[in-house]
Amino acid sequence: MFPGAAxxxxxxxxxxxCGPCSRQQRLDAALRIYARAGxxxxxxxxxxxxAGVSNGTVYNYFRSREKVLEAVGLELAVQLSxxxxxxxxxxxxxxxxxxxxxxxxxxxxxxxxxWTRALITVVRYAEGMRSTLATYLRADLQAGRRQGDFxxxxxxxxxxxxxxxxxxxxxxxxxxxxxxxxxxxxAEMVLQALGGAVGEG
Amino acid sequence: MFPGAAxxxxxxxxxxxCGPCSRQQRLDAALRIYARAGxxxxxxxxxxxxAGVSNGTVYNYFRSREKVLEAVGLELAVQLSxxxxxxxxxxxxxxxxxxxxxxxxxxxxxxxxxWTRALITVVRYAEGMRSTLATYLRADLQAGRRQGDFxxxxxxxxxxxxxxxxxxxxxxxxxxxxxxxxxxxxAEMVLQALGGAVGEG
Amino acid sequence: MFPGAAxxxxxxxxxxxCGPCSRQQRLDAALRIYARAGxxxxxxxxxxxxAGVSNGTVYNYFRSREKVLEAVGLELAVQLSxxxxxxxxxxxxxxxxxxxxxxxxxxxxxxxxxWTRALITVVRYAEGMRSTLATYLRADLQAGRRQGDFxxxxxxxxxxxxxxxxxxxxxxxxxxxxxxxxxxxxAEMVLQALGGAVGEG
Amino acid sequence: MFPGAAxxxxxxxxxxxCGPCSRQQRLDAALRIYARAGxxxxxxxxxxxxAGVSNGTVYNYFRSREKVLEAVGLELAVQLSxxxxxxxxxxxxxxxxxxxxxxxxxxxxxxxxxWTRALITVVRYAEGMRSTLATYLRADLQAGRRQGDFxxxxxxxxxxxxxxxxxxxxxxxxxxxxxxxxxxxxAEMVLQALGGAVGEG
DNA sequence: TATGAATGAGAGTTCATTCAT
DNA sequence: TATGAATGAACTCTCATTCAT
Numbered sequence: 001m002f003p004g005a006a007x008x009x010x011x012x013x014x015x016x017x018c019g020p021c022s023r024q025q026r027l028d029a030a031l032r033i034y035a036r037a038g039x040x041x042x043x044x045x046x047x048x049x050x051a052g053v054s055n056g057t058v059y060n061y062f063r064s065r066e067k068v069l070e071a072v073g074l075e076l077a078v079q080l081s082x083x084x085x086x087x088x089x090x091x092x093x094x095x096x097x098x099x100x101x102x103x104x105x106x107x108x109x110x111x112x113x114x115w116t117r118a119l120i121t122v123v124r125y126a127e128g129m130r131s132t133l134a135t136y137l138r139a140d141l142q143a144g145r146r147q148g149d150f151x152x153x154x155x156x157x158x159x160x161x162x163x164x165x166x167x168x169x170x171x172x173x174x175x176x177x178x179x180x181x182x183x184x185x186x187a188e189m190v191l192q193a194l195g196g197a198v199g200e201g
Numbered sequence: 202m203f204p205g206a207a208x209x210x211x212x213x214x215x216x217x218x219c220g221p222c223s224r225q226q227r228l229d230a231a232l233r234i235y236a237r238a239g240x241x242x243x244x245x246x247x248x249x250x251x252a253g254v255s256n257g258t259v260y261n262y263f264r265s266r267e268k269v270l271e272a273v274g275l276e277l278a279v280q281l282s283x284x285x286x287x288x289x290x291x292x293x294x295x296x297x298x299x300x301x302x303x304x305x306x307x308x309x310x311x312x313x314x315x316w317t318r319a320l321i322t323v324v325r326y327a328e329g330m331r332s333t334l335a336t337y338l339r340a341d342l343q344a345g346r347r348q349g350d351f352x353x354x355x356x357x358x359x360x361x362x363x364x365x366x367x368x369x370x371x372x373x374x375x376x377x378x379x380x381x382x383x384x385x386x387x388a389e390m391v392l393q394a395l396g397g398a399v400g401e402g
Numbered sequence: 403m404f405p406g407a408a409x410x411x412x413x414x415x416x417x418x419x420c421g422p423c424s425r426q427q428r429l430d431a432a433l434r435i436y437a438r439a440g441x442x443x444x445x446x447x448x449x450x451x452x453a454g455v456s457n458g459t460v461y462n463y464f465r466s467r468e469k470v471l472e473a474v475g476l477e478l479a480v481q482l483s484x485x486x487x488x489x490x491x492x493x494x495x496x497x498x499x500x501x502x503x504x505x506x507x508x509x510x511x512x513x514x515x516x517w518t519r520a521l522i523t524v525v526r527y528a529e530g531m532r533s534t535l536a537t538y539l540r541a542d543l544q545a546g547r548r549q550g551d552f553x554x555x556x557x558x559x560x561x562x563x564x565x566x567x568x569x570x571x572x573x574x575x576x577x578x579x580x581x582x583x584x585x586x587x588x589a590e591m592v593l594q595a596l597g598g599a600v601g602e603g
Numbered sequence: 604m605f606p607g608a609a610x611x612x613x614x615x616x617x618x619x620x621c622g623p624c625s626r627q628q629r630l631d632a633a634l635r636i637y638a639r640a641g642x643x644x645x646x647x648x649x650x651x652x653x654a655g656v657s658n659g660t661v662y663n664y665f666r667s668r669e670k671v672l673e674a675v676g677l678e679l680a681v682q683l684s685x686x687x688x689x690x691x692x693x694x695x696x697x698x699x700x701x702x703x704x705x706x707x708x709x710x711x712x713x714x715x716x717x718w719t720r721a722l723i724t725v726v727r728y729a730e731g732m733r734s735t736l737a738t739y740l741r742a743d744l745q746a747g748r749r750q751g752d753f754x755x756x757x758x759x760x761x762x763x764x765x766x767x768x769x770x771x772x773x774x775x776x777x778x779x780x781x782x783x784x785x786x787x788x789x790a791e792m793v794l795q796a797l798g799g800a801v802g803e804g
Numbered sequence: 805t806a807t808g809a810a811t812g813a814g815a816g817t818t819c820a821t822t823c824a825t
Numbered sequence: 826t827a828t829g830a831a832t833g834a835a836c837t838c839t840c841a842t843t844c845a846t
Contacts, residue, residue, distance in 0.1 A: 044841060054807045056843080065841060124325055153386045156377065157370055161390055164369025165362040172361040185354045189362055193394035245816065255832045257818080266816060446820060456828045458822080467820060526727060555788045558779065559772055563792055566771025567764040574763040587756045591764055595796035646836065657811050659839080668837060 044068065073122040073129040076115075080105070081136055094143025095150065095196050099187045101140065102166055106183035109170035116174050120167060134159050144196060151195035162190055245269065274323040278333040281320070284309070285337065295344025296351065296397050300388045302341065303367055307384035310371035317375050321368060335360050345397060352396035363391055446470065475524040475531035478517075482507070483538055496545025497552065497598050501589045503542065504568055508585035511572035518576050522569060536561045546598060553597035564592055647671065676725040680735040683722075686711070687739065697746025698753065698799050702790045704743065705769055709786035712773035719777050723770060737762050747799060754798035765793055 044065055048055040062068045088100040109116040123129050137159050144150035152158040169186040173179060245266055249256040263269045289301040310317040324330050338360050345351035353359040370387040374380060446467055450457040464470045490502040511518040525531050539561050546552035554560040571588040575581060647668055651658040665671045691703040712719040726732050740762050747753035755761040772789040776782060 043839085045839095055841090056807050056809095057805085059842070060805070153382070153389070154380055157373060157380060157383065157386050158390070160369045160373040161366040161387065164372070165366040165394070168361045168365025169358055171365075172358060176357065179355060179358060181354070182358065185358050186362065188354070189359070189394045192396055193366070193390045195393055244814080246814085256816090257833060258831055260817065261830065445818085447818095457820090458828050458830095459826085461821070462826070555784070555791070556782055559775060559782055559785065559788050560792065562771045562775040563768040563789065566774075567768040567796070570763045570767025571760055573767075574760060578759070581757060581760060583756070584760065587760050588764065590756070591761070591796045594798055595768070595792045597795055647838085648836075658837090659812060660810055662838065663809065 069122060070129075072118075074132060076119050076122060077129060077132040080108070080119075080133075083108070084136065092143075093149070094140045094145070094147055095191060095194075098137070098140040098144060098162075098194075099191060101136070102187040102190050103183040105166055105170060106173065106186050109173040110178070110182065113174045116170050120171055120174075123167065130160075130163060133163050137162060141194070144194065149194075149196045158194060161193065165190060165193070270323060273319075274330040275333065277316075277320050277323060278330060281306070281309075281334075282337055293344075294350070295341045295346070295348055296392060296395075299338070299341040299345060299363075299395075300392060302337070303388040303391050304384040306367055306371060307374065307387050310374040311379070311383065314375045317371050321372055321375075324368065331361075331364060334364055338363060342395070345395065350395075350397045359395060362394065366391060366394070471524060472531075474520075476534060478521050478524060479531060479534040482510070482521075482535075485510070486538065494545075495551070496542045496547070496549055497593060497596075500539070500542040500546060500564075500596075501593060503538070504589040504592050505585040507568055507572060508575065508588050511575040512580070512584065515576045518572050522573055522576075525569065532562075532565060535565050539564060543596070546596065551596075551598045560596060563595065567592060567595070672725060675721075676732040677735065679718075679722050679725060680732060683708070683711075683736075684739055695746075696752070697743045697748070697750055698794060698797075701740070701743040701747060701765075701797075702794060704739070705790040705793050706786040708769055708773060709776065709789050712776040713781070713785065716777045719773050723774055723777075726770065733763075733766060736766055740765060744797070747797065752797075752799040761797060764796065768793060768796070 044058055045055050047068065048058050051058075058068060062071060084101045084104050087104060088097040091097050091100065123133075138155070141150060141152070141155060141158060141162075145152070150158075166186060169182065169189075173182055179185070245259055246256050248269065249259050252259075259269060263272060285302045285305050288305060289298040292298050292301065324334075339356070342351060342353070342356060342359060342363075346353070351359075367387060370383065370390075374383055380386070446460055447457050449470065450460050453460075460470060464473060486503045486506050489506060490499040493499050493502065525535075540557070543552060543554070543557060543560060543564075547554070552560075568588060571584065571591075575584055581587070647661055648658050650671065651661050654661075661671060665674060687704045687707050690707060691700040694700050694703065726736075741758070744753060744755070744758060744761060744765075748755070753761075769789060772785065772792075776785055782788070
């Protein structure tokens with residue numbers, strides 16, 4: 001059995017979230033935790049049930065409910081970063097990388113509403129997750145500016161607005177249903193907001 | 202104190218939120234209700250205390266907690282609309298009207314963090330309030346497009362992103378402190394996102 | 403206008419229950435109070451509304467909720483006594499008078515379920531009403547015994563059981579629907595319980 | 604005391620009411636729950652206190668207040684059935700079995716007023732318990748009729764009246780105090796009501 | 805280490821009761 | 826005298842948290 005695998009067959013283990021196991025393995029649990037749980041139903045009993053562990057077990061790994069949410073948020077952030085890097089890793093243009101990121105998010109919102117609701121919920125509750133998202137964004141913004149594509153006046157404001165706008169667009173997709181070419185539209189608006197040309201990416 | 206006794210000095214009147222009294226009167230109560238209440242603390246006990254009434258009194262006016270939030274949200278929406286119309290009422294340019302609106306919001310966020318936290322909280326909980334905000338925004342977007350200033354591809358997405366971005370900017374201001382010229386910066390980004398020139402308004 | 407009439411047209415007045423007005427007039431209010439009110443819904447707000455007065459007004463006449471129930475119970479008792487006396491007033495046989503009483507109650511249960519539910523509810527809540535009912539019953543029991551028709555061993559037990567049995571029969575009628583000749587059946591069982599022959603009444 | 608701490612001496616176990624444990628064990632808890640609780644005081648806080656558990660614990664076993672009452676009622680019904688069967692199990696005569704049952708109830712009312720008040724209270728609130736009682740009664744009625752001892756005209760009415768009358772007699776005993784030979788007197792009236800001879804049993 | 809019964813503070817809601825008008 | 830807004834204690838129910846096993 002490879003290291004980190006669930007010990008006895010189908011029993012999922014919450015420790016995938018915190019133990020010393022591979023990043024790929026953490027994805028499963030984090031996703032499963034929120035995949036079927038309705039937005040706003042953040043009760044730890046429900047969460048524990050989804051994770052396939054007893055409620056008491058949660059407290060062997062997290063000191064409080066808040067810490068659990070943080071961890072789940074982090075997990076979601078890690079997932080998204082990997083998805084983005086997979087696509088934009090080799091791209092040099094900051095603007096293009098940002099465009100790719102936004103479109104990746106939008107497509108995720110279209111194909112995986114549960115994941116998206118989980119993300120939105122967690123961002124609202126655990127404000128700290130914004131910084132995690134910001135970390136990825138900041139590099140692209142700075143690269144885009146260096147390359148002459150972006151002309152924003154205040155980096156923090158730019159990041160905050162870009163993240164909020166993208167989440168808003170995702171929310172619209174999830175709650176109000178399909179929008180044709182939503183990914184390109186969102187990416188275009190986001191780039192324009194930064195004073196950049198329309199991304200071709 | 203025995204049940205039923207009302208302090209006969211400063212009779213608080215929750216009905217300002219629902220009765221047929223002047224709009225100005227309603228402002229006071231709505232504001233007072235959330236003014237000092239911490240963000241996210243929507244417990245009716247707290248709310249009642251802030252409003253200066255007993256918890257049971259709330260139920261003389263609203264059938265449930267949800268109805269209270271609706272009313273508070275509506276009240277905040279009314280307030281903001283008035284503030285905006287006061288400034289941009291005579292302006293014809295949609296782009297300029299939008300610019301004024303964004304800057305008005307941003308200034309409000311700077312000068313009245315409590316009000317702003319209340320707005321953000323309510324928007325999160327009572328998703329319906331987005332539509333109220335959207336009502337004001339839609340007219341400006343359409344005017345701006347007719348006048349050739351805006352070139353957005355999808356109205357709903359545009360509205361959703363603009364609202365989210367503005368709220369995100371307000372949130373930054375409130376949580377992370379002062380930003381020089383935050384109002385102009387936010388307005389500029391919002392307008393650029395719509396494919397418009399920088400508002401001079 | 404005849405004395406005791408409601409002063410201004412349709413305004414029903416709770417004081418009919420306690421004021422110095424005729425017995426006939428009291429009937430109306432007591433009945434109306436419980437007629438449409440669901441069993442067990444004894445909230446004073448509801449009751450006041452049914453009576454057509456404000457909730458505060460109730461306390462001008464009754465010191466507490468319990469006193470109100472007592473009064474309503476008394477009113478119902480008065481009604482039933484009148485109904486019974488109307489029919490059995492000229493009858494000398496205690497057994498026959500009891501038979502008439504039971505059948506009158508049973509017919510009331512068949513034709514007026516609301517009234518009956520009100521009676522049952524009130525008897526449960528205001529135990530004191532049992533004594534009111536007992537007053538009417540006792541005379542019949544004693545007469546029947548003098549006349550050699552009844553042979554009960556303990557008067558209080560006999561009264562308690564007769565009242566409970568009759569109310570039980572009424573309850574069955576009201577909750578489980580029609581029973582053929584329910585009135586005669588009930589009367590027969592009640593008389594037999596007292597060691598009496600079947601009432602012919 | 605900090606949350607979650609259970610006194611480690613006398614661990615109270617509410618699951619005696621619902622778990623798969625022996626009938627004898629269930630008796631204890633059900634009795635303890637209502638033993639000292641005043642009639643009509645059905646507040647779950649009180650009930651929990653009587654059961655020796657915290658109020659939240661009740662909801663680990665019952666979904667709602669109503670379910671608790673149902674379970675308590677069922678428990679009481681089980682108790683009484685066992686008491687009756689112990690005495691009348693070997694008796695063939697329906698009339699005699701009924702007589703035994705009534706006298707058993709009456710003696711219970713005399714020696715255990717708390718249990719009796721609990722029974723009366725529960726029957727009033729959870730009407731469904733009447734059917735449980737009826738189940739035991741029906742067999743005796745039918746046997747008595749087959750054996751020529753009973754001559755009732757309508758089984759449902761007979762059952763309803765017998766149950767009500769017996770409960771009425773029990774209530775008298777509990778509320779108004781001692782009555783000499785109450786058990787025999789009640790049994791005699793009940794049997795007579797069914798057209799039967801006086802039970803000798 | 806994993807469990808889950810037990811906990812109890814606190815939430816939303818109801819309603820008998822009071823008193824200024 | 827009639828009103829009804831205001832009260833607040835009490836109730837049902839939820840859930841984050843603890844600890845004996």
